[in-house]
Amino acid sequence: MSKTIRLDKYLSDMTSETRSKVKEYIRKGRITANGVVIKTPETKVDTESDEICIDGKQVGYVEYYYYMMNKPQGVITSTEKGKTKTVMDVFKETEVNCPRFDELSPVGRLDKDTEGLLLITNDGELNHKLLSPKNHVDKVYYAELRNPVKASDIEIFSSGLDLGDFICKPAKLEICDSENKFAAKITISEGKFHQVKRMFEAVENEVMYLKRLSMGSLVLDKNLQLGEVRELTVEEIIRLKEI
Structure with a gap:
């Protein structure tokens, strides 16, 4: 999105230089805006339409990373x-x-x-x-457990597990391999402190290894x-x- 900001801020945002160093570059005539040398740090520039260069090398503006x-x-x-x-x-x-x-x-x-x-x-x-919490963004984890996952665990997780201080929203528990019931995937839409570990503790199990695989649409x-x-x-x- 286009916006107007000071030239020295533009350059300090987009380089590893301090604001004082950037001002020094500007005063020495090393900075151009649309081909014109600019020597005043407070000059306003447009982040989208203006072409800013240091020693002739263009410096584009990116707001978000x-x-x-x-x-x-x-x-x-x-x-x-x-x-x-x-x-x-x-x-x-x-x-x-x-x-x-x-x-x-x-x-x-x-x-x-x-x-x-x-x-x-x-x-x-x-x-x-x-x-x-209102957006209910799903997070998927892979867990390796001390004990095998039971069919009853899957039902308990899906119905909303009571952890004492709060009741979890329905979660999806899947056994990764029918031959290996010590590994499972769990999908939750919350992010309470130690939630996945506490959920398995509540069904008398223990997480030995935990890895997040996805968050919303973003997959590892x-x-x-x-x-x-x-x-x-x-x-x-x-x-x-x-x-």
Whole structure:
């Protein structure tokens, strides 16, 4: 979407340079807008129609970024720096460079020992839509369990499991292989703290391994290794926004 912003903000948003460094570039005449040298940082430019260049190299404007991460175990879903490694620390270790990295945040949370799909974006509106209870966005997990899944578990999950402090919405529990009833897929439309683990605990079972496979229309890329990140395709973004 087109909008008008200050030239120095435009450049600081789209480069790794600080606002003061960008202003220095502008004052030195290194920046052009539509072929004209601009030397005032506060000059307003249109993010869509104006062609902005640094030393003759065009710098396009992108407002929102969308990334898929295959979250590894042992890291927490947080943007805050601390003693424990975060998913944003993992992001920094990849070769993916986002000019607006400081604006990014994960959508929802995965437990420290849970692997799989994690959406990371600076699109606050989409973040809110995906997490809003009223939208009932399905999340699919693969679980390996201490005990085999029973037929009665499937019925209990589908009827809405009572965890004491809240009653889960109906969930879909599927045995992955008729020969291996220790592995299952579960689809939930909520995201309560430790929900999947607590649901299995409620039927006297224990999750030994947990991986998120999908969130809404977004499916974990099978080619994405643990700890890797890639940008979403245009099609994936469009489908996600069709909530």
